[in-house]
Amino acid sequence: xxxxxxxxxxxxxxxxxxxxxxxxxxxxxxxxxxxxxxxxxxxxxxxxxxxxxxxxxxxxxxxxxxxxxxxxxxxxxxxxxxxxxxxxxxxxxxxxxxxxxxxxxxxxxxxxxxxxxxxxxxxxxxxxxxxxxxxxxxxxxxxxxxxxxxxxxxxxxxxxxxxxxxxxxxxxxxxxxxxxxxxxxxxxxxxxxxxxxxxxxxxxxxxxxxxxxxxxxxxxxxxxxxxxxxxxxxxxxxxxxxxxxxxxxxxxxxxxxxxxxxxxxx
Amino acid sequence: xxxxxxxxxxxxxxxxxxxxxxxxxxxxxxxxxxxxxxxxxxxxxxxxxxxxxxxxxxxxxxxxxxxxxxxxxxxxxxxxxxxxxxxxxxxxxxxxxxxxxxxxxxxxxxxxxxxxxxxxxxxxxxxxxxxxxxxxxxxxxxxxxxxxxxxxxxxxxxxxxxxxxxxxxxxxxxxxxxxxxxxxxxxxxxxxxxxxxxxxxxxxxxxxxxxxxxxxxxxxxxxxxxxxxxxxxxxxxxxxxxxxxxxxxxxxxxxxxxxxxxxxxxxxxxxxxxxxxxxxxxxxxxxxxxxxxxxxxxxxxxxxxxxxxxxxxxxxxxxxxxxxxxxxxxxxxxxxxxxxxxxxxxxxxxxxxxx
Ligand SMILES: Nc1ncnc2c1ncn2[C@@H]1O[C@H](COP(=O)(O)OP(=O)(O)O)[C@@H](O)[C@H]1O
Ligand SMILES: [Mg+2]
Numbered sequence: 001x002x003x004x005x006x007x008x009x010x011x012x013x014x015x016x017x018x019x020x021x022x023x024x025x026x027x028x029x030x031x032x033x034x035x036x037x038x039x040x041x042x043x044x045x046x047x048x049x050x051x052x053x054x055x056x057x058x059x060x061x062x063x064x065x066x067x068x069x070x071x072x073x074x075x076x077x078x079x080x081x082x083x084x085x086x087x088x089x090x091x092x093x094x095x096x097x098x099x100x101x102x103x104x105x106x107x108x109x110x111x112x113x114x115x116x117x118x119x120x121x122x123x124x125x126x127x128x129x130x131x132x133x134x135x136x137x138x139x140x141x142x143x144x145x146x147x148x149x150x151x152x153x154x155x156x157x158x159x160x161x162x163x164x165x166x167x168x169x170x171x172x173x174x175x176x177x178x179x180x181x182x183x184x185x186x187x188x189x190x191x192x193x194x195x196x197x198x199x200x201x202x203x204x205x206x207x208x209x210x211x212x213x214x215x216x217x218x219x220x221x222x223x224x225x226x227x228x229x230x231x232x233x234x235x236x237x238x239x240x241x242x243x244x245x246x247x248x249x250x251x252x253x254x255x256x257x258x259x260x261x262x263x264x265x266x
Numbered sequence: 267x268x269x270x271x272x273x274x275x276x277x278x279x280x281x282x283x284x285x286x287x288x289x290x291x292x293x294x295x296x297x298x299x300x301x302x303x304x305x306x307x308x309x310x311x312x313x314x315x316x317x318x319x320x321x322x323x324x325x326x327x328x329x330x331x332x333x334x335x336x337x338x339x340x341x342x343x344x345x346x347x348x349x350x351x352x353x354x355x356x357x358x359x360x361x362x363x364x365x366x367x368x369x370x371x372x373x374x375x376x377x378x379x380x381x382x383x384x385x386x387x388x389x390x391x392x393x394x395x396x397x398x399x400x401x402x403x404x405x406x407x408x409x410x411x412x413x414x415x416x417x418x419x420x421x422x423x424x425x426x427x428x429x430x431x432x433x434x435x436x437x438x439x440x441x442x443x444x445x446x447x448x449x450x451x452x453x454x455x456x457x458x459x460x461x462x463x464x465x466x467x468x469x470x471x472x473x474x475x476x477x478x479x480x481x482x483x484x485x486x487x488x489x490x491x492x493x494x495x496x497x498x499x500x501x502x503x504x505x506x507x508x509x510x511x512x513x514x515x516x517x518x519x520x521x522x523x524x525x526x527x528x529x530x531x532x533x534x535x536x537x538x539x540x541x542x543x544x545x546x547x548x549x550x551x552x553x554x555x556x557x558x559x560x561x562x563x564x565x566x567x568x569x570x571x572x573x574x575x576x577x578x579x580x581x582x583x584x585x586x587x588x589x590x591x592x593x594x595x596x597x598x599x600x601x602x603x604x605x606x607x608x609x610x611x612x613x614x615x616x617x618x619x620x621x
Binding site: 162164165167168169170171172173174175178182183186187 | 321322323342343344348349350352354356357358359360369370373374417418421
């Protein structure tokens with residue numbers, strides 16, 4: 001079979017796609033180190049906008065928003081991981097039961113529903129049951145939509161763990177609980193970690209749903225950035241964006257590495 | 267010391283169904299204590315299912331399983347003093363070799379120094395003391411197999427179950443492990459229930475063998491009994507190599523039948539209790555000698571060289587194919603193709619089979 005390089009036109013096309021994908025990100029990252037107040041003219045390398053993020057006039061607002069984002073992401077990712085683990089155990093290790101296919105579809109459906117629909121539906125739901133929108137409703141919404149993201153790596157990992165490990169543990173006098181804690185859980189750990197990290201990033205990054213259910217005066221980092229951009233882009237936004245990008249890359253890399261390591265010694 | 271006749275495992279009328287599929291159709295077996303007992307049969311005949319029922323990984327659909335007289339059919343696997351060596355070993359990949367071996371002892375509540383000492387002894391027994399701190403993935407297949415054995419034997423179970431433990435090893439290692447397993451069984455005095463589809467493996471290691479087919483036990487006996495006195499067509503065909511001929515049966519009396527071969531040769535041989543009519547006759551190839559002037563005549567087709575043996579493919583008077591095995595000794599005279607020879611059936615060569 002011919003290598004990919006033998007297809008004429010493939011290389012320029014690939015380069016074009018990569019440029020379209022990454023050029024904006026590179027511009028934002030580069031200009032976050034701009035020394036001038038302009039967002040288009042280069043005024044020499046400087047860290048002033050990073051200093052501005054933490055000490056400037058908007059520092060308080062962004063600080064609060066970042067804190068909200070972080071705490072919501074931590075709690076949402078953790079609870080989504082617990083729920084997704086229970087679901088994955090039932091789906092993968094629970095043997096055959098009625099409605100298994102339907103359950104699988106139900107768990108993963110949110111990945112396919114347009115986010116704006118989920119956002120509107122969540123707002124209607126919270127209003128209907130009389131919840132005041134705010135920190136709490138953001139948290140509940142995030143817990144819910146993070147579940148499928150946590151579920152996928154956990155279920156995939158669980159599929160790869162043969163039933164004979166648990167049986168061997170039970171055979172060697174372990175109770176069900178001991179077999180789960182001492183054998184299944186450690187073997188599942190890489191899946192749990194990558195599921196949690198993925199859920200965390202998805203929550204940290206969410207804008208549409210958050211924007212609908214956040215209520216007045218409550219901001220997460222993405223909604224705060226959006227609010228700020230509406231009044232014109234200031235260079236400090238580029239610094240915040242670059243910081244968020246760094247956190248995302250860090251987490252995704254961690255998830256990838258953990259999963260790969262897990263695969264080498266199953 | 268227990269008497270040889272103590273029954274370790276008593277299986278009575280065990281039926282196991284998986285939905286529509288019936289894996290076991292009423293199996294009854296008594297397995298003596300201190301024995302190397304083998305379940306032998308082709309793939310899919312229900313060997314693994316029977317082992318899993320004894321271990322407790324599956325529930326019986328109906329029937330009873332007793333361990334030294336006590337019913338265990340409804341006990342959880344961790345409450346049965348029975349350990350398993352899994353087909354693919356199932357060593358815990360995140361634990362060192364010694365932790366794997368000590369796992370059962372830990373679950374039984376043995377303290378750390380005691381279980382470390384005991385696990386160390388077990389590793390010594392399987393010659394793996396130097397590998398205690400490695401992970402299973404860092405061992406060869408043969409070494410993993412020994413760890414699995416040590417792990418299952420460490421808690422001193424009353425019965426050890428082994429599901430085709432040698433099938434993943436290469437031939438040389440497999441042959442060496444046969445001897446070692448048998449030695450281990452004799453040294454520990456633990457009852458081994460060994461599952462295999464390899465009849466040679468079964469014949470070389472077992473005190474007793476249960477031949478299974480299609481979810482049923484066909485025959486239980488020593489290696490010699492099932493080889494030399496198979497009760498039916500399936501057992502004769504499955505164990506070893508044999509010539510199966512359809513013969514006319516005239517009379518069956520006191521375990522002997524008078525039969526006529528397709529070519530017209532008439533003689534008497536040991537028989538299963540069958541009614542006169544047409545039945546299958548088994549003639550073992552190594553119990554036939556080439557004797558000039560013998561009553562049964564044949565024509566040589568081909569001679570196949572097997573190293574220690576020679577296989578002589580011949581045709582009987584009516585043209586039916588027939589195989590003889592000769593030892594490849596210095597004095598063996600090998601007839602050339604086309605030669606007419608006389609065949610002499612030694613005592614025990616032929617046996618009339620039930621269907
Ligand atoms: N969990 C199961 N579900 C459905 N059918 C099964 C299951 N386990 C075994 N069987 C069926 O039971 C029969 C016996 O299987 P098994 O005991 O594994 O045979 P063996 O070990 O002799 O090869 C086979 O027909 C197999 O398909
Ligand atoms: Mg099997």
